[in-house]
Amino acid sequence: MARSTPHDHPLTRGEPLYRRIATELLGELRGGTIPPGERLPGERQLAEHFGVSRETVRQALDLLRRDGLVATDRRGSHATLPGLPVETPDCLTFPVGARAARHGAVARATVTWEPPSPEHAEALGLAPHRPTLVHRYRSATADGRGRRTAVTSFSAVALAEVEELARYRDRADGRAGAQLRRAYDWMRRAGLTLHHRDCITPLPGTTSVRVTRRVHDQYARPLEITDLVVDDQREALVYEFTLPSAG
Incomplete structure (x- = not known):
């Protein structure tokens, strides 16, 4: 994520800042910056990225959480957008060297x-x-x-x-x-x-x-x-x- 400043987020009249940040974050998630299921950066990193306070980030995450677009557990917050599941690439098979079952193997x-x-x-x-x-x-x-x-x-x-x-x-x-x-x-x-x-x-x-x-x-x-x-x-x-x- 590239760092931005408050000037990059001009407010629409009457629109709360946290809602604008939620919209911006949602756009980045949909753009694939963070794949579905992956952990989001911490509140401090997001605050620096968007050039806002951690409280504003917290409110934005709460909004996305209420809409079912972000989930939070003991490991942090995760994007839950509909999309392809996070699967292991075929080249990274566990354990290394494991083979697909063959007849008689x-x-x-x-x-x-x-x-x-x-x-x-x-x-x-x-x-x-x-x-x-x-x-x-x-x-x-x-x-x-x-x-x-x-x-x-x-x-x-x-x-x-x-x-x-x-x-x-x-x-x-x-x-x-x-x-x-x-x-x-x-x-x-x-x-x-x-x-x-x-x-x-x-x-x-x-x-x-x-x-x-x-x-x-x-x-x-x-x-x-x-x-x-x-x-x-x-x-x-x-x-x-x-x-x-x-x-």
């Missing part, structure tokens, strides 16, 4: 509540031996080739912010199947902007490769780390990335 996923590996604990900022939610994924083709194994550890931030993930703690016994395919969608619906970095490394002396994915949010807080091992390097790993246009 075998895939299994489970979760446990346990201390992660030292490398994962360090990446997530967890104290040594502190337990967290750990997800394990295994898959193979119908002929047993192309095995993939992925281990994901979630951070304390992810479990605190994402209600759907936190629910798994009480049933993380490592026995029952656990499908977290929508994990990234849940994170985005919780108001988290996802940034991920994938590192692909050949494993010496083998035909396997390791893919390490690290995901953090807009505040640089770690959310999860995944280590994927693909046993048959002859099988291609394809990643697609879409960047929004500058306009």
Whole structure:
């Protein structure tokens, strides 16, 4: 959002300032500045952006809230405009390397509540031996080739912010199947902007490769780390990335 000043918002005679700000904010939301479901900036940021007081912003948000265009929960305010749901892009599949089910293919996923590996604990900022939610994924083709194994550890931030993930703690016994395919969608619906970095490394002396994915949010807080091992390097790993246009 570009910063503006009070002079950018000339009042129509008799129109309250907060109503004009509500109209301006609604226009930006409809224009896609903030996608449906994403968290709005705080009152202070909005006040600076529109060049008005925080009280005026608060009144404008109240007006949009009454009209059902904004909802507020413990994580902040969110746009609730009708539109496409906030979905996870296909290129950001959880866990990294997970494949669509094929005839005869075998895939299994489970979760446990346990201390992660030292490398994962360090990446997530967890104290040594502190337990967290750990997800394990295994898959193979119908002929047993192309095995993939992925281990994901979630951070304390992810479990605190994402209600759907936190629910798994009480049933993380490592026995029952656990499908977290929508994990990234849940994170985005919780108001988290996802940034991920994938590192692909050949494993010496083998035909396997390791893919390490690290995901953090807009505040640089770690959310999860995944280590994927693909046993048959002859099988291609394809990643697609879409960047929004500058306009």
